[in-house]
Amino acid sequence: MSNIAVVPGSFDPVTLGHLDVIQRTANVFDEVHVLVVHNPDKNAMIPIARRLELIEQALLETGAPRNIVVRSWSVGLLVDYCTDVGAGVIVKGVRGAKDVDYETPMAIVNRNLARIETMFMMPNPQHAHVSSSLVRQVASLGGDVSPYVPEVVREFLQGDTDPNISV
Numbered sequence: 088m089s090n091i092a093v094v095p096g097s098f099d100p101v102t103l104g105h106l107d108v109i110q111r112t113a114n115v116f117d118e119v120h121v122l123v124v125h126n127p128d129k130n131a132m133i134p135i136a137r138r139l140e141l142i143e144q145a146l147l148e149t150g151a152p153r154n155i156v157v158r159s160w161s162v163g164l165l166v167d168y169c170t171d172v173g174a175g176v177i178v179k180g181v182r183g184a185k186d187v188d189y190e191t192p193m194a195i196v197n198r199n200l201a202r203i204e205t206m207f208m209m210p211n212p213q214h215a216h217v218s219s220s221l222v223r224q225v226a227s228l229g230g231d232v233s234p235y236v237p238e239v240v241r242e243f244l245q246g247d248t249d250p251n252i253s254v
């Protein structure tokens with residue numbers, strides 16, 4: 088049995104809800120791989136390399152446990168990454184029935200493809216209404232996203248960041 092879990096997602100951008108699920112997963116598994124994956128069904132706002140940096144910085148900011156690594160994957164199926172690193176479990180955060188409906192077909196396909204199990208993690212209800220798409224919309228219209236995202240993401244979205252830092 089594997090003690091490595093993969094928490095995949097678009098993370099465009101990472102939210103406090105994502106971080107909550109990542110931290111809870113790190114309490115259960117020996118090793119957690121946060122995997123930034125391109126979702127062809129979504130129009131991405133932030134380049135993948137920058138999303139990865141934002142997650143790493145947010146984890147540092149929140150004093151996350153050391154058993155978390157952050158990676159990206161763009162060359163094949165999610166289950167190929169899981170098999171490569173010896174992970175037997177995918178963990179997805181679900182905020183409610185709508186998320187379960189969205190995640191269930193992917194969970195079944197991933198199990199059929201490579202016997203990788205998916206486990207659903209309930210985030211803190213405080214984050215139940217938070218989504219990356221909502222954050223993108225509020226930020227693009229000039230609203231305050233600080234209740235929903237870590238400070239580094241707020242700075243990035245609201246332009247308080249050093250212009251010399253690469254994106």
Ligand code: PNS
Pocket residue numbers: 095096097098124125126127129163164165166192193194196197
């Ligand atoms: O945060 P998202 O956008 O809901 O994450 C969805 C994601 C990226 C995890 C999903 O689209 C995915 O696993 N893509 C990788 C391609 C793949 O393996 N597809 C087949 C199984 S669903």
